[in-house]
Every structure is written in structure tokens, then in C-alpha cells.
Amino acid sequence: MSAPTKPEVKELNPVDFIQLQQYIEYCSLKVKDVLREFDADGRLARHRHGECINEEGFGLFLKTYLEVEDFPVDLCQRLFRSFQNAESAQAERSKEVFLKDVSCYFSLLEDGQPRDKLEFAFRLYDRDGNGVLDSSEVDRIIAQMMHAAEYLDWDVSELKPVLKDMMTAIDADSSGTVSLEEWVEGGMNNVPLLVLLGLKVTQKDGQHLWRMKHFNKPVYCNVCQSMLLGLRKQGLCCSCCKYTVHGRCANRNPAPCTRTYVKAKKDTGVPAHEWVSGNCESRKCDRCQKKIRSYQGLTGKHCVWCHTMRHDECAEKEPTECTCGSLRDHILPPWAIYPVIKERQNIVKNGCSSSTDDSDLNTTPDGQVLQISPVPNTHPLLVFVNPKSGGKQGERVLRKLQYLLNPRQVYNLSNGGPGPGLSFFRNLQDYRILVCGGDGTVGWILDAIDKANMTVRPPVAVLPLGTGNDLARCLRWGGGYDGEDLSRILRDIEGSSQLLMDRWSVQVISDESDEKGDPVPYEIINNYFSIGVDASIAHRFHTMREKHPQKFNSRMKNKLWYFEFATSETISASCKKLSESLSIECCGTSLDLSSSSLEGIAILNIPSMHGGSNLWGETKKADAKGTTSQEEPEVIVNPEILKVTAQDLSDRRLEVVGLEGAMEMGQIYTGLKSAVRLAKTSQIIIRTKKALPMQIDGEPWMQRPCTIQITHKNQACMLMAPQTKSGFFASK
Ligand SMILES: [Zn+2]
């Protein structure tokens, strides 16, 4: 049995959506920028015919917006057809679509605040700019909203009546027209619409963190108590407490979300379950140990904090203390957070002035400042999630951690960076940090910890998102999160051990200060630094990924691309005879580079590069024994001693290796070989005589002649995953 299809609409298939989604994830332009190109003086003006564009113009819109040269022709065709709605099909130019429909659709899908999206859509359709839309124009916006909702896998049969209701409510005077103010006001009070527009929720107590969800089993609405119906059993579900409602019921004053803090200091330290009704079918009751059976309705209660389930009547009896369950060590329960009555402070964040929304997690809706009174013998976890890491994975991880922990301890780095989280936790003596993101995100947090001048420097664990992630690999957290059970990973964090990791300052001083060149990406090295052939590969790789995102979707492909670059003939040409273009001094000792034909130099802090390649190579443990970091000299250049010297990320030393050429790079990337060991040193000065490609922690740039100084900065406290992890992280 197949889903009913409307014959006149050539629908996009699910694979199309996924493909389009991947393109949109990588695009950095905004629809309104592309739209400008279709203005009279724009680059694409000649493709616009009045209000419309033809298929060629549509193709150019996509190419410009998504920044790709070779967008698949068939996908472009199907997308184009999906914009040929009934209205334009009847129009004379049936071979064209309305530019504003296209713009409205894509702007609904891009990142941004709902208020801005509502206003953008309004202005798009308010042709004469008189500030009011008639009902047919509003219908067209709604049509594009439904279109976007389909793309996001919503069952629009549920959304349509909600939007219709909203329109009736907005046009209170039945004038048939809607003003901008009415439109935005109406939209901002419509919960399902806000969820569709990607509302970035600012956490207020009692406000659910809604998202659209499909269920594969019968689920009942917490508001009207009836079942979620329809083919895909769709509803809005709160990420924090799992309260679930029909789209239409979300506007009908649902019960508030769970409390995330207590009212006053005297209420702290009193652990109590927080019960939410429903969806406990066939699970065992924690009190009477009997199965919780469904009687066609909301069944049982589950506790938001410890996640135990009980019969409704069992939840009322014997109020026991909530233990917070198996994640007790990490959870900051509501009874550990209380407000203090004082003026909300304007906390100055690192580097950026305080904006209005960034410390909402730390204050009550009426402006009282929240403080932590931690539960004894726990190590509350301060979580930072970079939602932009690893495609949509960052958002998924954010949501799941908001459920497993208290949303007040889970910070979205897109909302004001790490400042608010660090300042909320800064008076705690014993806590841990979890960074969910790539190596770059980890570096960001370590910098913020440096700058925050904290009395206690908390240890940092990593949940690696995206690809690469060499630092996470070295700390045994794996190269990339693949959707494993997060509570198991949290338990691994509980069993992890602390380790100090060196961090290095890098200073690049150009010879000619007036010459303009690429900016140096970082001032600190956490992972590695390289010059020459390796960096030029990274540089090309970086440029290619920007231009052709579709080719870089899987980790496997990333590896293949490296290999392809590494073995290409032309690459190494610019780095031939590198030893003539630079000199290296390690603690005053010049390295002799003349004997080998080096095309690249890499300086390593950690034993992994470009997603798991080990350039220094293994050193047998037995050989390295006997030399502790105290006894080790400031610099070692003797090849015989280097041979038995192991790499270590907390020895206050850097490893210097030489790379002989492109072919060798290919072998190193595929693990067939390691590089030539040149030195182990606590300080380096490099002087270059010509422009060379360089990279720090995977970020490449082209650097004109310069002097580079690398010195030890400090050591960061990191968490190393337990050797035998309960998770499924494979080493590679
Ligand atoms: Zn309902």
C-alpha cells in the first residue's frame, strides 16, 4: 500500500530531501543575499521576468544559494516542478515559477530567528510595501510554509488547520487584510508554527522545549488525552520532559514543563520525583514491580530526573526521594539550583559584550540570578554543544542531553558561547566539562577556560562530532559520534581519568609588515602545526570542501580525497627543496635539513593528524622506559635517541618530523609509513624565505616570509576515556 499522491504534484522523494538537506547544511549564504542578485542591477537580473523565473533562472538561484557548480540536473528539475503550484500552472507562463515563493521556501529552511523569518516572508509578499497583506497573499505564504514543512517531514494534515486557525485569529476585525504587526504577533504565539520555523528556545522555567516527532507506537496527547492519529503518529514532544501533544493542542495551554530550579535556598537539598503522565506502556512499575498496562489512554507516570516509571496510583503512594538514577553523578537537579534576589548582573563575557539572550539559562524569568548548591558527592557536568558540528548531529545531541540532564546545565554554543556556562559553574569546587563538537570547538572552550581566570580548572571530556577530531581520538573518545547511547557515554565520563595536555603559543611575525596575506587562524596549537606539502594538501582539501560540499559527506570519502590529493603530482611542486626556503632552530640548535629532500615539516603535540594518521609512529614502550619528562633534555636531535623516544601529550615537548613528498604523504595517511623524526624540543623558531602553505590544527592558510616562534603556553586538564569502554567507539 502506498501513500496517496496528488497526481498534479510531482513530489520530491525522500532521497531528494536528504540530498537537499546536505546542501543546505553547508551553505553559508542567506536567501536575501541571493534575491538581491535578481534585482535590476544584480548579476542574475536578466533571468527574472517580472515576478517569475524560468527553470534556468531557478537553477542559477540554487547554484548561487548553495554555492555549488554541479547541482544535479534531475533534482533541480523536480524541485522546480514542486514550485509550479496550481496558480502558476494556470498562468500563461506555466514554464515559470514565482521568485518569491522560492525565496520564501528556502528562507523558512535556513537558520535564523522565527521573528525574522516571519518578517522576511511578509515583506516578500507585500509587493507595494504598504504594510498589509490581503488574504490571498497570506494563503501563499502559508502554502510555502506547508511546502517547507513537508521537506522537514511534517505531516501537514495536522499543521494546515493550525495555520488556518491562526489566520482567523490574526484578522480579528475580519478586514481581510493583515498588518505586519498582526502577522508577527500571531506567528510568535503559535507553538507549532514556531517549532516549524526553528525557534531557538530561550529556557524559561515552565516552557517546554518543543520539537516535531513521529512515533512508531500508539501515543496519547497530554492535553486532550486522545491518541495521536494519522499515518505517522506525529506530535510535538518536549525534549526535556517528553510531554507530548497534538500540534493543535500545543496552543491550548498545556501544563508547564518540569521545574529546573527550586524557589528559594531553603528548598535546596530536598530530592523529589517529578512525574509526567503517559507513555509507560508495558514497562515495569518501580514500586509494585508489576507491568504498567495500557487502557487506551495516558498510562503511568515517569520521573523526569531518575526516569523510573510507576502506575498512576503508585506514584501517589509512598513519596520516595528521587535518586536521579544512573546519571546521578552528572545531574544538576532542580533542588541544587536556587535564585538569589539581586539585580541581574551584566556579566562580561570573553571577547564579546553581553547580549540580551545569552545568560537566560542562568536567570529566572523575573531577572533573579540562579546559583548552584551542588548535591554532595556528585560531579555536575557542564555541557557545551556546538549545534553546527557534524551536520544535524549537534542538534540531536543537544536535545538528548537536555533530556538526560537538567537543561540548565546544557549550553548551546550558538547562544552566547561558553561564557554563560562557565560563569554559572565557576564557584563549584568539583565538576566536569563535556564539549560536544569538533577539535576546533574543544580549542574554543580551552581558550575560554584560560581567559575566565577560574580558581578551579575543571577537567574536559570530549564527545566528538563531525570528522577529523584528532584530539578526541588521542583521548580515546573516538573519531566521531555515530549515534551511540548517550547515557553509556556519560557513564564512561564518570569512569574517565585526568591527564594534562600541553598547549603551545604560536607567534607569526611577517617579514614585510605591509604585505597583505591570509590571517593566521589560531594563536594556540593544541594538535599540530605544519608547513609545506602536508599543509598544501590541507589547503586544497579545505578549498575543495568549501566548493563541493556534496563530495564530502562521509568520513570514508574524506579519507579518499586526502589520498587523491596526496598522490597528485602537481601538489608538491610548490614545496620542492623546502630546506632552501626555511630554517628551523630548536632551543638554539639548528636542524640540519640538507641531507634529505624534505617537502614538508610537521610539528606535533598529539599523536594523531588528519583523522588518525600517526606521523611520529609507534615507539616500543620498553625502549622509552627510564626517561621521565623531568630528566629529558630540552631538545633531542640525535637520530639514535629519537628512535627510542615516545610521543607524549603532557611532556612539555613538541615532536618535529620531516615529510619527504607527496607519495610518502599518501602512505602516511593510509598508515603504511610514518615520517622522518627530526627533533623533540621544548621551543622552536622557524624562519621562512618564501610564501608557503601552513596549517594549525587542520586550518590551512598561505603565509608570506616570516619568523614563527612556538613556545609552551600551559597545560589543560583533559579527561581520557577508560581503556575498556562500554560504548561502541571503534578505534578507527
Ligand atoms: Zn490533543
Ligand SMILES: [Zn+2]
Ligand atoms: Zn517539557
Ligand SMILES: [Zn+2]
Ligand atoms: Zn525521580
Ligand SMILES: [Zn+2]
Ligand atoms: Zn505500581
